[in-house]
Structure formats: structure tokens, C-alpha cells
Amino acid sequence: MVSASSNNQHRAPSGPALGLRFLLLACLSILLLVIDQRQNYLDIARKAIGAFVYPLHVVVDAPISTWLWITESTATRNELQLENSRLRAERLLTNARLQKYAALEAENTRLRAMLEATPRSSDRIRVSEIMSVSANPFRHVVVVDKGTRDGVFDGQAMVDANGVVGQVIEAGLLSSQGILISDPDHALPVEVNRNGLRTIAVGSGEFARLDLPFLANNADIQEGDLLVTSGLGGAFPAGYPVAVVDAVKRIPQEPFASVSAIPSAALNQIREVMLIWPGIAAETDETASASEDAGDVDE
Amino acid sequence: MSKDRSARRLPVVFSIVVALMLSMVPLPDVIDPYRPDWVALTLIYWAMTLPRSYSVGTAWVVGIVLDIAHGTLLGQYALAMCFMIYVTAKFHLQLRVFPLSQMTATVFALLSLYQFLLFWINGVAGLHTEAVSYWGPVLTGTALWPLLSTIFGGIRYRVRASS
Numbered sequence: 001m002v003s004a005s006s007n008n009q010h011r012a013p014s015g016p017a018l019g020l021r022f023l024l025l026a027c028l029s030i031l032l033l034v035i036d037q038r039q040n041y042l043d044i045a046r047k048a049i050g051a052f053v054y055p056l057h058v059v060v061d062a063p064i065s066t067w068l069w070i071t072e073s074t075a076t077r078n079e080l081q082l083e084n085s086r087l088r089a090e091r092l093l094t095n096a097r098l099q100k101y102a103a104l105e106a107e108n109t110r111l112r113a114m115l116e117a118t119p120r121s122s123d124r125i126r127v128s129e130i131m132s133v134s135a136n137p138f139r140h141v142v143v144v145d146k147g148t149r150d151g152v153f154d155g156q157a158m159v160d161a162n163g164v165v166g167q168v169i170e171a172g173l174l175s176s177q178g179i180l181i182s183d184p185d186h187a188l189p190v191e192v193n194r195n196g197l198r199t200i201a202v203g204s205g206e207f208a209r210l211d212l213p214f215l216a217n218n219a220d221i222q223e224g225d226l227l228v229t230s231g232l233g234g235a236f237p238a239g240y241p242v243a244v245v246d247a248v249k250r251i252p253q254e255p256f257a258s259v260s261a262i263p264s265a266a267l268n269q270i271r272e273v274m275l276i277w278p279g280i281a282a283e284t285d286e287t288a289s290a291s292e293d294a295g296d297v298d299e
Numbered sequence: 300m301s302k303d304r305s306a307r308r309l310p311v312v313f314s315i316v317v318a319l320m321l322s323m324v325p326l327p328d329v330i331d332p333y334r335p336d337w338v339a340l341t342l343i344y345w346a347m348t349l350p351r352s353y354s355v356g357t358a359w360v361v362g363i364v365l366d367i368a369h370g371t372l373l374g375q376y377a378l379a380m381c382f383m384i385y386v387t388a389k390f391h392l393q394l395r396v397f398p399l400s401q402m403t404a405t406v407f408a409l410l411s412l413y414q415f416l417l418f419w420i421n422g423v424a425g426l427h428t429e430a431v432s433y434w435g436p437v438l439t440g441t442a443l444w445p446l447l448s449t450i451f452g453g454i455r456y457r458v459r460a461s462s
Contacts, residue, residue, distance in 0.1 A: 018354060022385040025359045029381060032374030037424055042373050049367045056316070056368065060323045133325045138426065141370040170370065177370045185426065207328065268328055 043170075050172040057131045057143055057175065123237055124277040126150070128158075130270060131175060138205060140180035142166070144273060147174040151277070155235045158273040163241040163264030164188070164229060165273050180267050181242065182207050190242050191230040195220055198230055201242060201261065207268040210243050212259040217250045219257060227261055237278040310454050311353060314341050315361060323368055332432050335439040338365060339413055342380065343387050343406060344451045347395060350388040358384035372424055379416035383409050399445055407441040 036042050075083075128146040146152050148171045156168040158178050166180040179186050186203040190212075197220060201210045215221055225245040231238025243261035250257045318337035326334055338361060345353040362377030369376070387394065387409060394405060414433040 018350075018385065018388055022355045022381060025355055025381050026378060029359070029362075029374040029378035033372050033378065033420065033424070036373040046367060046373065049363065053364060053368045056320055057323060060320045064325075132323050138421070138432075139370065143370075 046170065047172050050170075051174065054172070054174050061131045125159075125274045126277075127272050128152075128275050129272050138184065140166075140183035140186075140203065140205075140207070140267070141169070142178050142180065142273075143175050144168075144178055144275075145175055146275060147172045147176050149173055152176045152275060157229075157236045157240075157276045157278070159240055159276060160265045160270050160273055162266070163243070164236065165265045165267065165270065167235055168275070178273070180207075181210065181263060182267050188236065188242065189230045189233040190227040192221060192245075193226040193228050193241075197221060198232070201227060204260070208262055210261045210263055212245075212261060213256060215257050215259050216255065217252070217257045221245060221248055221257075221259060223248055237276060307458055308352075310458055311345050311349070314345075314451070314454070315357075319361070319364065319368070322365070332435040333439045334436060335443050336410065336413070336436045339380065339383065339410060340406070340440055340444065340447055341451075342384055343409055344448060346384045346387045347391045348451075348455065350391045354388040355381050355385050372420065375417060375420045375424075378420065379413050382416060383413040386412065399448075402448070403441060403444050406444045407437065410437045410440045 032042070126146065128144040128150075131143045131145050133140075133142050144158070152168055152171040154168055154171050156171070158165040158167060164181055166178045166183070166186065168176050169179045170177040180203070181188050181201065182203040182205065184203050184205040188201045188210075189198065190201045191198045197215075199212050199215050199219075201212055204211050212221075212227075223245055227242045227245065229236040229238055229240045229242055241264045243263045245259060245261045247260045248257060249259070315338070318341040321337040322334070342353070342358050342361060346358070358380040359377050362375075362380035363373070365371075365376035365380070366373050394402060397405065414437050418433050
């Protein structure tokens with residue numbers, strides 16, 4: 001295996017050269033670290049190298065997508081019929097909801113017009129597939145298969161059919177990285193749907209929990225409250241469901257209550273996310289309109 | 300001559316690329332914290348056996364690729380990897396003559412050093428981390444080392460026999 005005879009063949013690296021090279025590279029790394037943490041100068045470099053990493057992601061993703069393709073194309077007629085009827089039923093249900101929604105939307109615009117408030121514009125949505133997830137358990141980062149070529153931009157909101165998933169932190173040319181709302185470094189301005197109470201939902205590092213650390217002990221919040229995006233942070237359009245409060249602990253001597261919530265989106269099970277272009281009128285392209293309704297009507 | 304060299308280089312590059320891909324494969328949540336650091340193990344092996352061709356430079360480049368792939372601070376994996384491989388290359392002569400048990404213990408130390416650096420850089424940069432979970436990859440990586448070094452040894456033997 002590792003025989004001593006290989007010593008003759010490969011001479012030992014000369015000491016100082018190795019040390020010097022290491023020192024230089026270490027200094028370079030530290031320089032990169034410092035620059036990367038403070039400024040965005042390195043974005044272009046990141047994107048350039050990211051383009052080389054893209055094929056790796058594709059190869060890694062290939063077995064899974066091939067498997068999906070195989071199961072799809074070898075599905076029996078029976079299964080297909082079952083799925084078809086299930087989808088048809090689902091569509092019926094969604095359509096019914098959509099009608100209610102359309103009526104509500106019309107009413108909302110009319111009321112807003114009466115109040116002379118600016119009408120809420122609908123958002124354009126595109127479905128994008130998750131290619132890989134971060135290997136680092138402390139960073140909840142995913143890579144999705146749309147990039148700046150498709151109009152993706154930094155800070156763009158990502159949702160799935162049930163609620164907010166996260167936002168884009170780095171838009172590459174062909175793929176982008178997104179941070180999930182459960183990442184410990186992610187904070188999201190939300191409001192309680194019941195009474196409009198505004199607060200901030202911070203990721204906990206667990207996929208199934210968000211923390212609401214800035215709620216006073218006497219705040220009007222209770223278990224089962226739905227949290228929706230408030231739209232105040234600028235990144236997320238208002239009104240998308242985020243999480244449901246599952247535990248409220250009020251400790252008398254502490255200034256803040258300890259409140260946690262369960263994200264509406266199944267953050268560790270999703271395969272697709274929807275990217276939102278807020279304010280751009282909804283284009284009726286393939287999947288866009290159908291998925292938008294599923295995300296918005298949530299009762 | 301150059302053809303011979305590129306033939307010898309191929310398995311190394313191939314193994315590094317495979318290791319990179321293994322480090323990106325999505326895993327279930329339960330086992331994800333115990334994913335062995337394939338890239339670190341692969342680079343330790345090549346730096347130990349062929350330190351003239353693959354040492355700190357290779358480690359740095361691969362580290363940068365890891366940084367981009369995992370979305371960490373640019374230079375984090377690069378610095379940790381570089382330091383670990385520097386130690387490996389520095390002591391490669393001693394490492395080579397170690398019996399397998401002792402070599403595995405050394406790999407444990409190297410992987411711990413590597414994870415500690417990653418942890419430390421996260422701490423300095425102000426990112427939240429839990430120190431306990433950094434042990435997962437170290438333990439599984441060490442457990443896999445005997446198997447991995449045997450496989451790599453076999454690859455090297457074949458390449459040399461054919462060239």
C-alpha cells in the first residue's frame with residue numbers, strides 16, 4: 001500500500017518551499033475571508049467559479065432526476081389514471097377556491113380604491129427545482145436551477161405551495177443559492193394574521209422550528225396563530241404564510257416571551273420552490289398561475 | 300513522458316472530483332451530520348503518498364471550490380484544507396511508515412484539526428455554530444480511513460503497474 005520504496009521515486013518536498021507556499025496561500029485565504037465578509041467585491045469571482053461547479057451539481061442531481069424520470073415513464077396505466085383523477089379532483093378544489101379568491105380580490109381592489117390606497121399588484125412566479133442542499137448542518141442553503149439568465153436576483157423571495165421557503169442570497173448565471181428561513185442567520189419580518197401584530201421570525205437551525213424572540217410578555221399572541229409576511233423588510237411581498245405558532249411560554253421575570261412556530265413549508269422535503277418577482281403582473285405561463293393560487297389561498 | 304504523467308494524474312483528479320460530488324449529494328437529515336469529509340480524506344491520502352505533486356496548492360484550489368459549492372465564506376475551506384494538508388505533507392515520511400492503526404489515529408488528529416479550523420473561522424466571522432456536531436464527520440472519516448486507504452492503494456498500484 002504505502003510502501004517505503006516510494007520514497008525513492010518521489011523525493012520529499014523541500015521544507016522551506018512547502019512552508020513558504022503554505023504561508024502565502026494561508027495569507028491569501030485570510031485576505032479572501034476578510035474581503036468576503038465585509039464587501040461584495042468577490043461576487044464576480046464567485047459567479048465565475050460557480051459556473052464551473054454547476055456541472056458537478058448537475059451530475060450529483062442526475063441519479064435522482066433519472067430515477068424520477070424512470071418511475072414516471074414506467075408508471076402503469078392504472079397508476080396514471082389514479083393520479084389523473086386525483087389531480088382532476090384537486091384542480092376542481094383549487095378552481096373553487098380560486099373563484100372565491102377572485103371575488104375577494106375584486107372586492108379588495110374596490111375597497112382599496114375607495115380608500116384611495118394603492119392597489120396590491122399580483123406577482124409573477126416561476127417554478128425552480130432544488131439541485132442540492134448544503135452539506136454544512138449550520139447553514140440551511142439550497143442550490144436552485146435558475147440563475148441571472150432567467151432573471152433571478154439577489155434577495156428574491158422563494159416560496160412553495162404552503163408558505164415561504166427562503167430567499168436568494170447569490171444569483172449565479174445558471175443556478176442560484178438560496179438561504180432557508182430556518183437558517184440561524186435568517187430573520188424575516190412577519191405579522192400575526194389574526195391581529196396584525198408585527199414581529200420578526202428568526203431561524204433556529206432546525207428545519208421544523210422558527211423563533212420569535214422579540215415579543216413582549218404581554219403581546220397578544222397564542223398557539224395556532226398564523227404568521228404571514230408583512231412585506232416590511234422589502235425582500236418578501238406581503239401576505240404569504242410563513243409559520244404557525246406552536247408554543248408560547250411567558251416567563252414573568254423575563255422581558256420577552258419565548259415563542260416558537262412551525263414553518264408552513266416543509267423545508268426539508270421540498271424538491272421545487274417558486275421564485276417571486278413582486279409587482280410584475282402575473283404572466284400566464286405554464287405552471288405559474290396554478291402554483292400562485294395554491295400559495296396564496298391558505299385557509 | 301508527458302502522456303505517462305497525465306495517465307498517472309487522471310486517477311487523482313478523478314478521485315478528487317468524485318469526493319467533491321459525494322460531499323454535495325443531498326442526504327437525509329438523520330445521517331447528514333455524520334457525512335464523512337470525503338474531500339479531506341482524499342487529499343490527505345494523495346498529499347501523503349505524492350506530496351511533490353499534490354500538496355498545499357491543490358488543497359487550496361479544492362478548498363475554494365468547496366467554498367463556492369457550499370456557499371461558505373470564500374477562503375474558509377481553503378484555509379482549513381491548506382493547513383491540514385501542510386501538516387500532512389510536512390510529516391508525510393513519518394506517516395508513510397506508520398502501521399495502519401497509528402496512521403488512522405493521525406488521520407483522526409488531522410480531521411479534528413481541520414474541523415476545528417472550520418469551527419474557529421465560523422466563530423470569528425460571527426456565525427452561529429454548535430461545537431458538538433463538528434465531531435460527526437471526524438468520527439465517520441476516521442472509521443472509513445482504513446478502507447479508503449486500501450482502495451486508493453489498489454488504484455495507485457494498478458496505475459503504476461500499467462504505466
